[in-house]
Amino acid sequence: MTASPLSETLRRWLARPLIVFVLISIGFALGRQTAPRPTPADASPAATGQGRVVLSYLHGTRRCLACNTIQRLLQETVDHYAQAIADGYLLFREVNFDRDDTLARRYGITGSTAVLSWEHDGQEQGFITLDAVWMLRDDPEDFAAYIREEIDQRLVGLTEGSAP
Secondary structure (H helix, E strand, O other): OOOOHHHHHHHHHHHHHHHHHHHHHHHHHHHHHHOOOOOOOOOOHHHHOOEEEEEEEEEOOOOOHHHHHHHHHHHHHHHHHHHHHHOOOEEEEEEEOOOOOHHHHHHOOOOOEEEEEEEEOOEEEEEEEOOOHHHHOOOHHHHHHHHHHHHHHHHHHHHOOOOO
C-alpha cells in the first residue's frame, strides 16, 4: 500500500518545522551549557570607600570562536590576580548585553568588547575599551601582557592610596 501524494506532502510540510524546532532547541541547550556562569555579586572594598578595578567582557548571546577565545584569554589573565580579586580590588565580569544592555549603553558597545573601568567610593571614575584584544587573540602571551599592563596601571593607584 502506498501513501497518497496528499499525505506525503502533508507529512513533509509538518516535518520541516518540527526539524527546525528541534535544531533550535538543541542550539539553545548547548548555549546554556557552555555559557560562563556569572561572577558573584559586587561585594568589594569600593562600597567601603576604597577603589576597585573592573574588567568587563561584554558580548551578545550569539558568539563566534574568536569571541569565546577572547573571553577565555581574559579569564586566564585575570586568574593571575587571585589576591587582588580576593581582596576586592579587581573584579572580572562577563555581561551578555542582549540580556542586560545597561553597560553596553554606558560604554557605547555594539559588539563583543573588553572594557576596563575603575571605581572609587562605588562610583565609576573612568573606563577604557581594550580594543587590541581582537588583534592579539591569536597570541596569548602578548594578549596577557596587554591586559596585565592595563590592569596594573590602575591597581597601582589603588595600592598607593590614590585614584588610578
